[in-house]
Amino acid sequence: MATSVTTEDIIVLVIYFACVLSVGIASLFHSSRSTSKEYFLAGNSMFWLPVGASLFASNIGSEHFIGLAGSGAASGIAVAAFELNALFLLQCLSWIFLPVYMAAGVYTMPEYLSKRYGGHRLQAYVAVLSLLWYILTKISVDLYAGALFINVAFGWNIYASIAILLVIISIFTIAGGLAAVIYTDTLQAFIMFIGAVILAAISFNEIGGYQNLEPLYATAVPNDTLYNNNSCGLPREDYWHIFRDPWDSDMPWLGFFIGALPSSLQYWAMDQVIVQRALSAKNLSNGKGATLFAGYLKILPMFVIVMPGMISRILFADQVACVDPDVCYKVCGNSESCSNIAYPLMVVELLPSGLTGLMLAVMLCALVSSLTSIFNSSSTIFTLDIWRKLRPYCTQKEQGIVGRLFIVLMVIISILLIPLVESSNNGELFYYIQKISIYLQPPLTVIFCLGIFWERATEAGAFYALIGAHLVSLIRIILEFVYPEPACGEPDDRPSIMKLHYFYIGTIILVIALVIQITLSYFTTPVDKDKLFKLTWWTRYGDPNRSDTPLVDNEETETGNYGLSTVSNVETEIPVDNEKTNQKAPAVTDDITDIQIEENANKTNVFKFFKWFCGVPDEIETEPKTTETSRSIGQEPRHKLILNSVLVALLGICIFLYAYYG
Numbered sequence: 001m002a003t004s005v006t007t008e009d010i011i012v013l014v015i016y017f018a019c020v021l022s023v024g025i026a027s028l029f030h031s032s033r034s035t036s037k038e039y040f041l042a043g044n045s046m047f048w049l050p051v052g053a054s055l056f057a058s059n060i061g062s063e064h065f066i067g068l069a070g071s072g073a074a075s076g077i078a079v080a081a082f083e084l085n086a087l088f089l090l091q092c093l094s095w096i097f098l099p100v101y102m103a104a105g106v107y108t109m110p111e112y113l114s115k116r117y118g119g120h121r122l123q124a125y126v127a128v129l130s131l132l133w134y135i136l137t138k139i140s141v142d143l144y145a146g147a148l149f150i151n152v153a154f155g156w157n158i159y160a161s162i163a164i165l166l167v168i169i170s171i172f173t174i175a176g177g178l179a180a181v182i183y184t185d186t187l188q189a190f191i192m193f194i195g196a197v198i199l200a201a202i203s204f205n206e207i208g209g210y211q212n213l214e215p216l217y218a219t220a221v222p223n224d225t226l227y228n229n230n231s232c233g234l235p236r237e238d239y240w241h242i243f244r245d246p247w248d249s250d251m252p253w254l255g256f257f258i259g260a261l262p263s264s265l266q267y268w269a270m271d272q273v274i275v276q277r278a279l280s281a282k283n284l285s286n287g288k289g290a291t292l293f294a295g296y297l298k299i300l301p302m303f304v305i306v307m308p309g310m311i312s313r314i315l316f317a318d319q320v321a322c323v324d325p326d327v328c329y330k331v332c333g334n335s336e337s338c339s340n341i342a343y344p345l346m347v348v349e350l351l352p353s354g355l356t357g358l359m360l361a362v363m364l365c366a367l368v369s370s371l372t373s374i375f376n377s378s379s380t381i382f383t384l385d386i387w388r389k390l391r392p393y394c395t396q397k398e399q400g401i402v403g404r405l406f407i408v409l410m411v412i413i414s415i416l417l418i419p420l421v422e423s424s425n426n427g428e429l430f431y432y433i434q435k436i437s438i439y440l441q442p443p444l445t446v447i448f449c450l451g452i453f454w455e456r457a458t459e460a461g462a463f464y465a466l467i468g469a470h471l472v473s474l475i476r477i478i479l480e481f482v483y484p485e486p487a488c489g490e491p492d493d494r495p496s497i498m499k500l501h502y503f504y505i506g507t508i509i510l511v512i513a514l515v516i517q518i519t520l521s522y523f524t525t526p527v528d529k530d531k532l533f534k535l536t537w538w539t540r541y542g543d544p545n546r547s548d549t550p551l552v553d554n555e556e557t558e559t560g561n562y563g564l565s566t567v568s569n570v571e572t573e574i575p576v577d578n579e580k581t582n583q584k585a586p587a588v589t590d591d592i593t594d595i596q597i598e599e600n601a602n603k604t605n606v607f608k609f610f611k612w613f614c615g616v617p618d619e620i621e622t623e624p625k626t627t628e629t630s631r632s633i634g635q636e637p638r639h640k641l642i643l644n645s646v647l648v649a650l651l652g653i654c655i656f657l658y659a660y661y662g
Contacts, residue, residue: 051182241662
């Protein structure tokens with residue numbers, strides 16, 4: 001099935017790498033990376049178009065091309081509902097949540113929780129959980145999906161392919177920070193759009209046009225099914241519907257709205273990868289413009305990824321829809337299912353030389369843009385929410401080094417998890433991602449929403465809501481391994497609770513978190529209203545009569561060291577101690593020998609290049625720096641009118657698509 005690389009393909013790939021390298025290098029010259037704000041948030045200076053393109057590219061990873069197309073091939077159009085969700089939920093981010101985040105002056109989502117609720121245990125818990133979630137559902141899955149495409153298309157070894165890809169991915173992420181990631185994402189979003197549209201046009205042409213997709217998919221049955229005269233391998237009867245039976249289907253519509261939607265809200269409005277890009281916008285109007293642009297781009301996956309996946313089943317039913325374990329293993333090396341090869345198989349079989357290289361470039365775009373975004377956000381969380389708790393007086397230089405080294409650690413862990421992902425969930429990669437997300441994300445949705453909209457919510461309620469709900473999630477995940485879902489044709493002897501769709505399990509987890517937080521909040525001391533300055537929806541514009549004093553732990557109040565929760569910027573912490581207010585922080589009194597060594601090293605050109613490449617400042621830090629505590633969320637009336645009009649049009653399109661394909 002693998003094809004050889006032709007001269008035309010190599011030329012296309014060389015052009016792709018040259019373009020990406022050019023944009024990446026140019027971003028190094030035109031962006032400052034010497035401070036945490038500049039490295040992690042691009043200095044809050046980005047316009048709406050590159051931010052919107054980065055939002056789209058960061059989300060559309062290689063797992064979308066593999067997973068969305070594979071799920072479309074396996075069960076029809078319903079998986080597109082997750083993409084249509086984004087049209088609405090992205091606007092929830094910019095119209096509801098982003099004004100609060102900007103007003104609060106936060107850089108990370110765990111930092112917001114620390115400022116809103118007080119203390120540091122929520123911050124630490126969510127930081128660790130976020131890193132775990134990125135590893136389980138994003139990084140390892142992206143790496144596997146990208147390498148699978150290369151293996152199917154060109155026959156290269158998966159692990160060798162991953163090693164090559166990681167070298168490419170790491171360069172700009174480690175060196176350039178968020179600005180470099182956003183600029184390269186903009187280019188790669190354009191390449192993905194061109195390549196995906198070309199393949200979709202060719203695939204629709206192969207079946208005689210869009211009008212033939214629905215009837216032909218109904219007859220896309222593998223020979224094994226025809227010979228054995230059973231139902232395994234038959235397309236679902238509801239394959240052309242997004243909203244399906246609420247109890248006995250793979251995508252129950254009721255469970256989707258009460259279980260999957262809250263999970264999706266957490267991803268689009270409270271996840272570091274997405275929110276960090278929106279925070280890089282120079283103001284709220286540009287942030288809203290970015291999410292609107294990304295929302296319009298999110299219409300594309302349904303037509304250029306999911307539907308081509310369905311066409312792949314029509315054209316290659318014996319491979320894509322195989323049901324016999326031995327046959328599947330021969331086809332794709334996975335005895336569970338071969339639906340994940342739907343998209344790369346189209347590339348191999350339908351595209352001529354040159355265009356095959358273009359689609360490989362598209363897959364590399366998806367992989368690189370998604371992983372660079374995740375690596376940058378992961379290093380942001382680890383450096384600012386974990387490392388600075390361990391070393392509260394660390395310098396700017398140390399933060400930069402730690403953030404870059406953590407990327408390397410994340411890559412190593414992710415590679416080790418690839419075999420687990422490869423065998424997960426009957427070969428349907430996208431549903432593996434959604435299942436893990438729905439088990440982990442609903443409690444986070446609860447504590448963020450209550451924190452923003454309910455001033456009575458307390459830290460104890462939020463913390464124990466997370467603990468209690470995630471214990472239930474952990475039990476469910478363990479039971480998934482103990483009682484795996486049977487293959488088609490095998491008896492289902494699992495307990496009744498295991499037969500309940502995971503959407504409804506997500507709903508149960510959500511309700512548990514909601515009940516715990518509301519109950520405990522009523523039995524614990526509420527936060528003083530004058531300490532919620534610019535931290536909730538109701539106080540986002542600020543009140544001059546309120547105190548800009550974030551909540552802190554009682555224990556920390558006595559010691560006088562407030563840590564990150566008392567400083568909205570991430571560049572430094574200023575210790576507060578009435579008896580030592582005139583003393584400098586320990587980190588700024590470096591040994592004179594170290595300073596002399598650094599000054600001597602600065603004289604070498606190699607060291608100067610290294611410092612420029614990594615964005616290390618030339619000057620030695622002598623004292624902590626501070627920045628503003630919040631950002632303005634005001635908008636010009638003309639901008640508001642334009643943005644609101646574009647928003648109404650986008651929501652109208654979203655409603656139409658749901659109604660037409662529902």
